[in-house]
Amino acid sequence: MKAFGKIISHKTEGKKILFQFENGCGRLEVLTDKIINVFSGFDCDYHRSRAIEGDKAVPTEISVSTEGESVVVKTASLTAKVFDNFYVDFYDEKNQVLCRDYRGERCIRGKITEEMRVLAASEGHSLDEGAKEKKIQVVKQMEGDECFYGLGDKTGFLNKRGYEYEMWNTDEPAPQVDSFKSLYKSIPFFVTLRKNVVYGLFFDNSYRSVFDMGKESDDYFWFGCEEGNLDYYFIAGEDMPQVLGGYTYLTGTVPLPQMWTLGYQQSRWGYVTEEDIMEVAENMRRNQIPCDVIHLDIDYMERYKVFTWNKERYQDQKKTIRDLKEDGFKIVTIIDPGVKVEEGYDIYDTGVKEGYFATTPEGEIYVNAVWPGDAVYPDFGKEEVRKWWGDNQKFLLEQGVSGVWNDMNEPASFRGELPADVVFTDEDEISNHARMHNLYGHNMAKATYEGLKKHDGKRPFVITRACFAGTQKYSTAWTGDNHSIWAHLQMAIPQLCNLGMSGMSFVGTDVGGFGSDTTKELLIRWVQTGCFSPLFRNHSAIGTRRQEPWTFDKETMDIYRKYVKLRYRLIPYYYDLFFEGETSGLPIMRPLVLHYEKDENVKNNNNEFLVGENLLVAPVTEQGVTCRTVYLPAGEWYDYWTGEKIEGESYILAKAPLDTCLMYVKAGSIIPNFPEQEFVGEKEIDTLILDVYAGQGSYEHYQDNGTDFAYRQGEYNQYHIEQKENVLKISLAHKGYEKIYKKVLVKFAGKQWEADFADGMEMILK
Ligand code: GLC
Numbered sequence: 001m002k003a004f005g006k007i008i009s010h011k012t013e014g015k016k017i018l019f020q021f022e023n024g025c026g027r028l029e030v031l032t033d034k035i036i037n038v039f040s041g042f043d044c045d046y047h048r049s050r051a052i053e054g055d056k057a058v059p060t061e062i063s064v065s066t067e068g069e070s071v072v073v074k075t076a077s078l079t080a081k082v083f084d085n086f087y088v089d090f091y092d093e094k095n096q097v098l099c100r101d102y103r104g105e106r107c108i109r110g111k112i113t114e115e116m117r118v119l120a121a122s123e124g125h126s127l128d129e130g131a132k133e134k135k136i137q138v139v140k141q142m143e144g145d146e147c148f149y150g151l152g153d154k155t156g157f158l159n160k161r162g163y164e165y166e167m168w169n170t171d172e173p174a175p176q177v178d179s180f181k182s183l184y185k186s187i188p189f190f191v192t193l194r195k196n197v198v199y200g201l202f203f204d205n206s207y208r209s210v211f212d213m214g215k216e217s218d219d220y221f222w223f224g225c226e227e228g229n230l231d232y233y234f235i236a237g238e239d240m241p242q243v244l245g246g247y248t249y250l251t252g253t254v255p256l257p258q259m260w261t262l263g264y265q266q267s268r269w270g271y272v273t274e275e276d277i278m279e280v281a282e283n284m285r286r287n288q289i290p291c292d293v294i295h296l297d298i299d300y301m302e303r304y305k306v307f308t309w310n311k312e313r314y315q316d317q318k319k320t321i322r323d324l325k326e327d328g329f330k331i332v333t334i335i336d337p338g339v340k341v342e343e344g345y346d347i348y349d350t351g352v353k354e355g356y357f358a359t360t361p362e363g364e365i366y367v368n369a370v371w372p373g374d375a376v377y378p379d380f381g382k383e384e385v386r387k388w389w390g391d392n393q394k395f396l397l398e399q400g401v402s403g404v405w406n407d408m409n410e411p412a413s414f415r416g417e418l419p420a421d422v423v424f425t426d427e428d429e430i431s432n433h434a435r436m437h438n439l440y441g442h443n444m445a446k447a448t449y450e451g452l453k454k455h456d457g458k459r460p461f462v463i464t465r466a467c468f469a470g471t472q473k474y475s476t477a478w479t480g481d482n483h484s485i486w487a488h489l490q491m492a493i494p495q496l497c498n499l500g501m502s503g504m505s506f507v508g509t510d511v512g513g514f515g516s517d518t519t520k521e522l523l524i525r526w527v528q529t530g531c532f533s534p535l536f537r538n539h540s541a542i543g544t545r546r547q548e549p550w551t552f553d554k555e556t557m558d559i560y561r562k563y564v565k566l567r568y569r570l571i572p573y574y575y576d577l578f579f580e581g582e583t584s585g586l587p588i589m590r591p592l593v594l595h596y597e598k599d600e601n602v603k604n605n606n607n608e609f610l611v612g613e614n615l616l617v618a619p620v621t622e623q624g625v626t627c628r629t630v631y632l633p634a635g636e637w638y639d640y641w642t643g644e645k646i647e648g649e650s651y652i653l654a655k656a657p658l659d660t661c662l663m664y665v666k667a668g669s670i671i672p673n674f675p676e677q678e679f680v681g682e683k684e685i686d687t688l689i690l691d692v693y694a695g696q697g698s699y700e701h702y703q704d705n706g707t708d709f710a711y712r713q714g715e716y717n718q719y720h721i722e723q724k725e726n727v728l729k730i731s732l733a734h735k736g737y738e739k740i741y742k743k744v745l746v747k748f749a750g751k752q753w754e755a756d757f758a759d760g761m762e763m764i765l766k
Contacts, residue, residue, distance in 0.1 A: 001137040004086040006394045008766040010071050012064045015057055017073055024265045026086045031057045036291035038088055038347050049204050051251045051470035078236045090234050098199050101218040110443035114593040131210040134224030136742050142220050145194050147603045148213045152187030153479055155180045157606045158494035158591055161428045163508050164215040168208045169410035169466045173481045184468040184480045186438040187502040191243050193597055200235035200243040212400040240318040240594050241586055248585025252473035254505045256582050259706035261461045262574050263292025265537035269727050272299040273313045274320050287547050289561050290568045292679045294391055296333045304372035305340045307347055309393045322402030328679030330402035335446055337409050338375030359423045361408050366422045367412040380443035381436050382425040390451025401459030404448050410466045441466025445475035458707050476506035484513025489526050490621045494606050496533055500587025508535030517545035520552040524559050528661035529619040531567040534588045559659045572672040577612045579702040596633040614669040618662040626657050636667035638693050669696030670721050688741040692748040698722040704737050728763045
């Protein structure tokens with residue numbers, strides 16, 4: 001990066017502190033007392049953010065002074081000191097160092113010679129020279145004990161320390177291993193944790209960028225990019241949840257979903273006909289495996305043309321979908337962005353006529369290939385195109401479809417990557433692929449969300465593969481094409497936890513694995529992990545070994561059923577977490593470090609996770625293993641299956657035979673349960689079932705109609721539940737939904753009590 005040189009002058013305009021350096025300008029902007037933006041316009045003088053919508057600045061007291069060589073900007077909780085060369089250091093209110101710019105040179109690795117390259121290439125290796133100096137580059141000093149979390153869906157373990165990543169949405173079906181630098185999602189945000197220090201950094205730049213978390217050197221970590229602006233947010237907080245709250249304050253939280261979307265979902269690329277779908281539905285019900293959703297992959301379309309239905313494979317899809325709905329099944333269909341080039345096909349014709357597709361710099365419509373063969377790319381950065389795409393969802397809704405799965409939106413292209421200069425639009429500006437690539441899936445999901453919201457009125461259920469920061473406002477996501485290998489089951493835990501640490505909390509992996517062939521044992525262990533991921537879908541690739549729950553033996557099916565049923569029992573707990581998450585931004589599936597950041601034992605815990613704050617899950621993710629160590633953090637915990645009480649801050653050795661996924665509940669927890677159901681909404685639920693674990697604690701339980709946006713007008717109930725010294729108190733903290741529970745059933749220490757519900761009731765648990 002060019003050196004900014006000495007500070008010539010600075011002035012304060014409202015919450016902005018503008019700097020004139022010898023070689024350019026920069027500014028700091030205080031958004032809240034914990035969030036400061038650092039900006040220099042390399043490309044334009046304003047934030048070109050698609051992640052942050054609206055003005056996030058709130059009235060904040062600030063003071064600006066000079067101290068020696070630096071200009072000091074202070075809020076109640078954060079101090080930023082700006083020096084020559086636009087070095088910015090951050091301190092907390094006690095003047096403790098949070099994060100400083102690194103003053104030295106980067107130590108870029110020695111050059112790779114042509115000879116080395118040729119030699120390595122003889123065996124198929126490609127050598128990586130490492131990232132060069134970037135035009136825009138932020139290098140932060142490593143204070144020593146940093147751990148890094150977040151960065152979206154990157155491969156490998158939880159803590160990203162020591163690795164280098166790239167933000168470039170990438171469709172890569174080969175088994176995704178630790179050395180991969182990028183996958184489908186680009187979320188340029190991470191949380192840094194040190195002893196007594198935590199903060200977040202969000203680099204709001206959509207171009208291809210590099211994040212080096214200490215690979216190049218142990219003295220610093222850095223991120224940078226060749227284009228766009230220097231535009232990053234420093235996010236302070238007292239603890240990790242607050243930092244994450246700061247990030248989701250900027251980029252948005254996950255809206256409360258429809259309740260059925262939390263049910264089990266069955267999918268496979270290769271359910272070709274109406275009969276295939278009916279067979280899946282029948283098997284689910286016959287084998288009493290609860291299920292809410294069946295996905296239709298590309299096979300349902302006519303020659304992979306989006307917004308069409310294959311008439312040979314379906315005699316009457318509307319009737320099929322209606323019949324399935326009566327049996328409690330919802331249909332979700334895949335929609336890819338690539339539109340088949342075919343005159344006479346209305347989506348293609350309209351797009352051509354209205355200029356809705358990306359073009360070459362010469363103005364020709366840009367053509368590449370995806371499933372339908374030659375295909376063109378809708379220009380989702382343009383509001384008009386998003387509206388058109390959104391309106392096309394009507395076709396799916398009219399068939400009876402309940403949710404839309406957006407795939408291939410990196411965007412994928414079978415004839416090589418789109419050139420950087422393909423012309424796309426970025427709202428009101430002419431733009432290009434280099435800038436819009438990482439935003440493509442985001443804008444497509446936004447178009448889908450807005451279309452569904454407008455034409456359906458229900459809370460839209462969108463699933464996307466590609467994302468950018470902020471996509472959580474519009475869509476859930478799955479982690480794309482994993483494989484049926486144990487390494488990918490292991491990776492599922494840190495990957496989903498890091499997505500949660502990046503604001504994307506409604507996420508899941510393809511349970512059983514997508515590519516390659518699963519085994520009985522792998523499928524069992526995967527469902528034991530997957531039943532806890534917010535998005536719970538079994539999906540597999542065409543031609544691989546079938547992996548529906550009934551395709552192995554009775555033992556597999558019995559265990560599979562046990563865990564799907566467990567998930568259905570916990571749906572109200574998940575729903576409460578989603579309701580809370582819409583405000584707090586906290587994920588559902590959480591790494592232990594999120595709540596126990598002072599505990600050294602959990603900073604690198606890759607094989608356990610929390611659901612909410614109180615349920616700890618320790619699945620087996622290795623072949624043949626039936627016993628494992630579990631770390632329980634501070635507090636008292638109960639074994640979910642045996643009720644045994646265990647003192648925390650300890651490692652235990654626990655038996656986990658094939659039918660057991662180890663689970664522990666924190667003392668004092670109150671967990672709402674649903675009765676057994678084949679699908680969400682099968683039964684009218686008028687009893688509040690509470691699973692209570694001895695100790696002291698309180699819980700907020702939420703209840704609404706589970707489908708639309710009436711809750712935002714106050715149409716919901718909230719129950720405040722408290723337990724202390726064997727007394728359980730329940731009161732209605734908010735009353736706005738007509739269906740108040742009639743009864744309460746409490747399960748406690750192996751006994752149970754039932755009573756009529758009354759606001760302000762007390763139950764003695766003895
Ligand atoms: C992509 C998706 C996968 C889907 C397939 C066919 O590989 O990631 O989930 O089944 O395309 O549509």
